[in-house]
Amino acid sequence: MTSPIAVDEADETAVLAQITEALRSVLDDAELEETPVTRETRFVEDLDLESIDLVTLTGALRERYGDRVDFPAFFASLELSEIIGLTVGRLVDYVAGRLR
Template sequence: MTSPATVDEEAVLAEIGGALRAVLDDLEFEDVPITRETRFVEDLDLESIDLVSLTSELRARYGDQVDFPAWFASLELSEIIGLTVGQLADYIVGRLR
């Protein structure tokens, strides 16, 4: 788990990329760059079950300090559909600081 003193946005982006690759486990996405602008639904075709798997992966890395279910519940459907890796990284960094 990451300590607050070492929270770094680039490291969080890398963690999300690793978690995405673990969830997708698909050679089609092996060489796809994961950037702040990458959209979960539109670019990666993630479905709701994939988002649940992703949040489980990230919870294992960040613990209870990052409450993904509550955050997702606070978003409108259109916000979830347009959600980017950068927005998720910002949320994680904000919760860890």
């Protein structure tokens, strides 16, 4: 069972830190050191995430946020070009919005 999310965890700075931490479960530390994770970082182009990596990432985030953040619905709402160009900031905004 997922622990409740504290109110301050719903702010964008906290969500960015949590997504960056979840990325560590997908990428090794060397890759993250080469490309710092910011709101402008693109998952595919900058971090070289493949579709299976995105699935792994969303699984780690689902463990963190539980059912309050519906990642399959979020990705289903995006066009392929939007998924390819997806930035960390856009995902942060979505997660933070769902947690409020």
